[in-house]
Amino acid sequence: MGLQVMERQKSKKNYHHGDLRSALLRSARALLEQQGISALGLRAITRHAGVSSAAAVPHFGNLAGLLSALATTGHEELAAALEPVLEIGAHAAGLVYVRFAIHNPGLFTLMFRSDVIDRGDRPLAAASARTSHMLTRLIGNMTDHQPQRTRSGIRAAHWGKVHGLAVLAIDGLLDPLLSSQGEDMSLEDLLDDALR
Amino acid sequence: MGLQVMERQKSKKNYHHGDLRSALLRSARALLEQQGISALGLRAITRHAGVSSAAAVPHFGNLAGLLSALATTGHEELAAALEPVLEIGAHAAGLVYVRFAIHNPGLFTLMFRSDVIDRGDRPLAAASARTSHMLTRLIGNMTDHQPQRTRSGIRAAHWGKVHGLAVLAIDGLLDPLLSSQGEDMSLEDLLDDALR
DNA sequence: AATAAAACTTATCAATGACAAGATATCGCC
DNA sequence: GGCGATATCTTGTCATTGATAAGTTTTATT
Structure with a gap:
């Protein structure tokens, strides 16, 4: 035995x-x-x-299947990182989102490369939807509703901002913003400020 | 003759x-x-x-050289589209940015694919910097300064939001937000709302 | 007009993803 | 406990790709 x-x-x-x-x-x-x-x-x-x-x-x-599975783990990790901070607020959740991207730049990029992964892949679609669902819960928790704006608009605005910052940061496109008029700041500080 | x-x-x-x-x-x-x-x-x-x-x-x-040249034309077109609306305000400029992305999804995506283009390419770097410079001018024109925030932070926030919305819209990731609780809205309306 | 330089073609190379066919290990069933 | 079915993994092959060297034809220079 x-x-x-x-x-x-x-x-x-x-x-x-x-x-x-x-x-x-x-x-x-x-x-x-x-x-x-x-x-x-x-x-x-x-x-x-x-x-x-x-x-x-x-x-x-095939390769797309493998990469889709890898992207799936990425979505799961991101959702797991997001979940505990949803109640805290949009700022905290945004920071977690961007930090995940910066600490796993390759994985995060892969998660949104529709040309190399297979968006029809079931587990991937499920994990992706789960991450997306976090955003919905986040906005649901937000206290200060702006009555003139659509809920979808607010969600898109928040997700867009956070996602755009992540993408730009990974590509190094925010680096030139770090040193303005003699003053230097860290990327972390810039993102923290941008997310307010 | x-x-x-x-x-x-x-x-x-x-x-x-x-x-x-x-x-x-x-x-x-x-x-x-x-x-x-x-x-x-x-x-x-x-x-x-x-x-x-x-x-x-x-x-x-080589291929990267060709694609870099193509991306360069993209940056030039985007900058040209952005320039006339800079004075109008951040909302209008943001809409132009996102519309350019939606109407030229492949080109826009290519412009930010650092793995297939050559970021060291001189003309590309110049055109990219010119586009980036638009953002700076845009923020410079903004009237309502938020004193507690860094200028860089504001720039990053605006660029991030606009860029993120563009990327998500191209990937179709905003489509689920269009139909919420029976109500349907157009992508254009959603973006307009998100950019407020 | 002659020579140099640039543009373009042809042929070849190493490397890739996919796939068929075969070998080998695991699992279900008796 | 062993045997057949099945899944896993290897080997070999194929079409296709980007790059490059060598050769040909056009354009530019003088």
């Missing part, structure tokens, strides 16, 4: 790799954050995981 | 194509808006223009 378990563990770790699916996702993420999205080739990922280039097929079908 | 001119015109248009550079940019743009960024291969572009696959080299060096 103990032996059986050992053997299972061993075979799980070795030949049939046991959980190649997770291993591939980890490899993909490592490559993503180290070398950017363009390094996310099917061959590069499988090479990094130490398996043959066709090993991903049973688990993901 | 007339014959000479004719011959020049003919040779200019035909064999050495005369202005293959512009022709390639037009082909690239056509493919971009018809089939998306993933259709922007070197071979697809040259095929569309009716020349061999290596014909782009003298003009652009």
